Amino acid sequence: MGKRLRGAKSICCCASPRFTSSSLSSFSWHEEDVWTEIAKYLDGKSLVMLASTSKWFLHVVMDESIWKFACLRDLQVPDCSETSFKWAKLYASAFGGSHSYAFRQKEKHIDWMRIGAFCFDSSDAFLMENLICPSKLPKEDTVQKMLNSYGSCVLHNIKTGIWIAGTMQVLDARHLELFLTEGYQKGSWEYKLIGSHDIRKHVDSASGLFNLKSWVGKPNDWQPKAMVTYHAVAINTNLQENEGLHIKYHVMTSGDTDEVVSIRVSQQLL
Numbered sequence: 001m002g003k004r005l006r007g008a009k010s011i012c013c014c015a016s017p018r019f020t021s022s023s024l025s026s027f028s029w030h031e032e033d034v035w036t037e038i039a040k041y042l043d044g045k046s047l048v049m050l051a052s053t054s055k056w057f058l059h060v061v062m063d064e065s066i067w068k069f070a071c072l073r074d075l076q077v078p079d080c081s082e083t084s085f086k087w088a089k090l091y092a093s094a095f096g097g098s099h100s101y102a103f104r105q106k107e108k109h110i111d112w113m114r115i116g117a118f119c120f121d122s123s124d125a126f127l128m129e130n131l132i133c134p135s136k137l138p139k140e141d142t143v144q145k146m147l148n149s150y151g152s153c154v155l156h157n158i159k160t161g162i163w164i165a166g167t168m169q170v171l172d173a174r175h176l177e178l179f180l181t182e183g184y185q186k187g188s189w190e191y192k193l194i195g196s197h198d199i200r201k202h203v204d205s206a207s208g209l210f211n212l213k214s215w216v217g218k219p220n221d222w223q224p225k226a227m228v229t230y231h232a233v234a235i236n237t238n239l240q241e242n243e244g245l246h247i248k249y250h251v252m253t254s255g256d257t258d259e260v261v262s263i264r265v266s267q268q269l270l
Contacts, residue, residue, distance in 0.1 A: 030056060032060055035057070035060050036060060036063060036065070036066060039060065039061055039063075039066045040066060040069050040070070040073075042070070043070070043074065044070060044074070044091050044092070044095055047061050047066065047067075047070065048061075062088060064086065064087055064088075067086070067087035067088040067090075067091050068087040070087075070091060071087050071090055071091045071094065074091075074094075074095065075094060075116075075117040075162065075164070075176075076116065076117065077117045077118065077119055077162055077230065078119065078230065080119040080121060080160075080161060080162060081119070081160055081161035081162065082161075083161070083176070083177060084177060085177055085180050089180055090176055090177065090180070093176070093177075093179045093180055094117075094164060094176060098179060113166055113167055113224075113226075114164070114165075114166050115165040115166055115167060115226040115228050115233055115235065116164075116165060116226075116228035116233065117162055117163065117164050117165070117176075117228070118162075118163055118165065118228055118229060118230060118231055118232055118233050119160075119161065119162055119163070119230055119231055120158050120159070120160045120161060120163055120231070121160060121231065122158070122160070123156065123157055123158045123159075123160055123259075124154060124155065124156055124158060125154070125155040125158045125260075125263070126152065126153075126154055126155075127152060127153050127154075127155060127249060127263070127265060128151070128152040129147075129151045129152065129197065129199075129245075129247045129265070129267070130151065134150055134152060137154060138150040138152060138153060138154060142195075143155070143194045143195040143249065144194075144195040144196075146195075147195045147196070147197040147247075147249070148197065151197060151199075151247075153195060153249065155194075155251065155260055155263070157253075157258065157259050157260055158259065158260045159175050159254065159257075159259040159260060159261050161175060161176060161177070162175070162176040163175055163176065163233075164176060165228065165233040167224060167226065167235050170264050170265060170266035170267075171233070171234075171235050171263075171264065171265040171266075172262075172263075172264050173233060173262065173263045173264075174252075174261065174262040174263075175261045175262065177261075178252075178261050178262055181254070181261075183254060183255045183256075184252075184261075188255055189252050189253070189254065189255055189261070190252065191250040191251065191252045191262070191264060192250060192251065192252070192253075193248060193249070193250055194249050194250065194251050195248075195249045196246065196247060196248045196249065197246075197247045198244060198245070198246050198247075198270065199244045199245045199247070200243070200244040200270065201243075201244050202241065202242055202243070202244070203239055203242060203244060203245050220238075221238055222237070222238055222240070223237075224236070224237045225237070239269070242269050242270070243269070243270045244269075244270040245267050245268065245269060245270060246267070246268045246269075246270055247265065247266070247267045248264075248265075248266045248267075248268075249263075249264070249265055250263070250264040250265075250266070251263050251264075
C-alpha cells in the first residue's frame, strides 16, 4: 500500500518590520547613559577617536568614570586609592609607551618591558634580592645594615596606590602618578642609592622581588621571567657560571611629602 504524501506548504514572503514615525521619534541616538556604558568596552585609542567625532561625544567620553574604568581594567588592578590627577591623563601616562629611562638617563636605556601593575595598600614595602623567604623580617635601624645581615630590607613611607613595574636589567617600579608630577617633570626629584650588597659566590639566578611568593624558571631557561599579583611584583633571570652579584637599591622620593614614589633594584655580575 503506498504512503499518503504530506501536503506541501507554500512558501510565504518575509518582510522586515517597518519603523513608524512614532517609533523613530521615541528612539534617541544621543542617549548619554547608553553611550557611557558602550564606552566602557573601548580602549583608550578608540575612546579618543569617538571623542573627536563631535562635541557631544567629547562631553560624554571625557567623563571621569569612563577613563577610570578603562584604566583599572587595562592595568588589571582594583580601585585601591584616590588620585590627584584626572583619569584620562593617568591613562595616557600609563599606556603612552614612556618609562623612567625615557625621561632621563636615555643613554642607559637598552631594553624595557612592561611587567604589569600592582597596588601598595600599605606604606611599608619588603624588598628581597632572591627568591628565598627569610624566617623573620629584618629590624636593623638602617637599610644598609638590613642588606648586610639579611640580603633584604624594609622600606617605609611608600606612596600608596597603583604602581607600574617594568624591567631594563633592573626591576623598575613607579607610582602611577609619577610622570605627571611637577617635581619629576622638572627634574628636581632624583633617584638616590639607599644601599648595596655583594654576593661573592656563584648565583643561580638574579631576582628583584617585592613579595614572598616562591617561583623560578627552568634551570636551562635564560630568558627573564616576571610575575605580578595585586600587591607584588617579581622578576627572575637564571644565570650561567659566575662569581657573584652586586645588588643596588635606589628610591625616588617626592619633594613635598618625602614619600617613596619609585623603586629600582639592579643586579650586576661581579
